[in-house]
Amino acid sequence: MTERTGNTRERIQQVALDLFAEQGYDKTSLREIAERLDVTKAALYYHFKTKDEILGSVLDDYLTEVEELADWAEQQPQDAEHRREVLTRYIDIAGRGIKAARFVQRAPEHTGQSGIGERFMKAMKRMNLVFASQDAPLAERLRTSMGIISVHMGLMIFGPESARPEERGYDPDEVRAAVTEVATELVIGADKRAAR
Amino acid sequence: MTERTGNTRERIQQVALDLFAEQGYDKTSLREIAERLDVTKAALYYHFKTKDEILGSVLDDYLTEVEELADWAEQQPQDAEHRREVLTRYIDIAGRGIKAARFVQRAPEHTGQSGIGERFMKAMKRMNLVFASQDAPLAERLRTSMGIISVHMGLMIFGPESARPEERGYDPDEVRAAVTEVATELVIGADKRAAR
């Protein structure tokens, strides 16, 4: 009784996300995914129409959460308190969807052709605009951008699946605290400075 | 008779760096490079042994400069003043080798297999260690890492060859000032805080 319970679709998604996060989208071939699951490539095509659709399905949850956050954030007053709240929520989302977030950080390579690429670029742009408007001073915009990136990078570098083995094994709460601290300085400290 | 003689090697390097920076290493094919130069692919192999060697030769200057900077920095006292100096020099190097820096930032995709990947990972690690030791608090380490990354990102996003057309056209000095401001906060501000 090998536990093959109609879960192939989800197994594909898991493996695909793992590999995409590890090696990037382009470097991950369908052959690789199929082999790791011990099915044929054609089986992947039973569950998904294209490779891109696999990526889409795998980023969908993450992206949806980010989009909903952006929706909410755009309706809030743009003060320090709310920014802090938005940032905390974003860290939550990225923490849960850590592999997606990792993929997202290195994604520029892929963006542009696939529908999913555009969707995700738009979401990221909206997040950026929550923290600094398009016509804020360059330093301000760079700082808040780096705030968001620091979330991805912090989780990538010190998280449980870091590419650098010597960095694995930190306490998740410690990592989260560090990420929150740095990202907050960049995003909210920015706000305080602007208020001066 | 202004026949361009002997400069093919350099022309290859230029075109290759342009394309690598634009599209990434993997997405750039030798066919593309050769076509743009109006030579055959085989000509590339006359000048370089492999694709990876092209990349290596193209990153070499940049990497050498960074390595020399690291050499120097490791010999200096680790105080705020010297860090500021190191950072300024790094910004100089990145500013000159902006395409290499851009490539470097998205490089994780490529690192690992090719000799050049390792060399450049090592150089980046040394730079990081100049600003925060391996056993500094996580937040501190993340902050200084973000300091370096902010240099690459600032130049990539607001520099003359930004991928986002709406961000092109800023005054280089303005960009440099913003980059310096943000990177310094992250790297030196960090220092001040640590001193408290």
Next chain:
Amino acid sequence: MTERTGNTRERIQQVALDLFAEQGYDKTSLREIAERLDVTKAALYYHFKTKDEILGSVLDDYLTEVEELADWAEQQPQDAEHRREVLTRYIDIAGRGIKAARFVQRAPEHTGQSGIGERFMKAMKRMNLVFASQDAPLAERLRTSMGIISVHMGLMIFGPESARPEERGYDPDEVRAAVTEVATELVIGADKRAAR
């Protein structure tokens, strides 16, 4: 409750014939047929053993009619009057089974491997022999062949489902008259000439 029961088999045949006539046998995939019917591919296999059997079942009526016509024709005296009669009947059959006739005309591509291919080649050969014997002069044989082909072509080009939109919309009787005129000239005119 007008649940369509038991008619799936026929619906498959209809859709398949439509698509085969439009795009050809090879370019029509079972997925396409299944999708258009909103059933799964496996359902097709419940009703037919192979793709080829679908084609067979779909051409069967047409082929049977042609075979019966050939049976009858072979028993008749080979004079102009009877030839005219055979031709008229053939035009009737082709007019009713216009999609089958259309498929038949372009069929050479397919003939040879599938049982149905052979059957239909044989039927066509018999029709040809009704109008000109194997040892008639080449011109005579070509002329009568063209007579039969002109039936298919006339219906294909000027019929209601012509591939060329600008040719759709002629009065069916007009088309039939033209077809009859040309085919008769080729088949019977031939006869008269032969009689001279």
Next chain:
Amino acid sequence: MTERTGNTRERIQQVALDLFAEQGYDKTSLREIAERLDVTKAALYYHFKTKDEILGSVLDDYLTEVEELADWAEQQPQDAEHRREVLTRYIDIAGRGIKAARFVQRAPEHTGQSGIGERFMKAMKRMNLVFASQDAPLAERLRTSMGIISVHMGLMIFGPESARPEERGYDPDEVRAAVTEVATELVIGADKRAAR
């Protein structure tokens, strides 16, 4: 000394045309072509950018000749004598490019997507219009169309490469005479009738 003299490109064209004429474009795979030439598939791609380009290059001569004939024909007076001349020339062209002509006759399957498909449809349409205008009676138009088709069919059925082995081996001149006779009746006989 195996006679491998830079002629691969032409060998590809020959083999491709053979196979296209025999089996049709879609049913002919690049693997098949490559195997028959004892080269790899990649070698085909050294000489041609796509499969379609192979087809294009292979039909080009034929198509060019037909187009030039159409150019010329459109400038001539539309009388029986000139039509006879055009037809004779067309039979010449088809006789020389018999495989192309054969492919052309069954081409509808392929036409439409590939650039070459359109080009060739246009050429055929022009040939048709030389013999009967768009608003001639249906029978007239069908008859002249059949005139052209009878050229292809005659050569296909009775020519040296007939698909039916029992029809191979006729004297080429005899075939040509038969084709000329039937095609002329259809195309010029038509004219006489119209003149009545």
Next chain:
DNA sequence: GATGAATGAGTATTCATTCAT
């Protein structure tokens, strides 16, 4: 009377690389 899940063999195309000239 059908579906869900899968397979094996195939397709066109691309790429880094090689080597004789």
Next chain:
DNA sequence: AATGAATGAATACTCATTCAT
């Protein structure tokens, strides 16, 4: 200093078919 010709291995994707349920 370079080209022309080719290869081997890979890639994303499609198709007819099977079978347990």
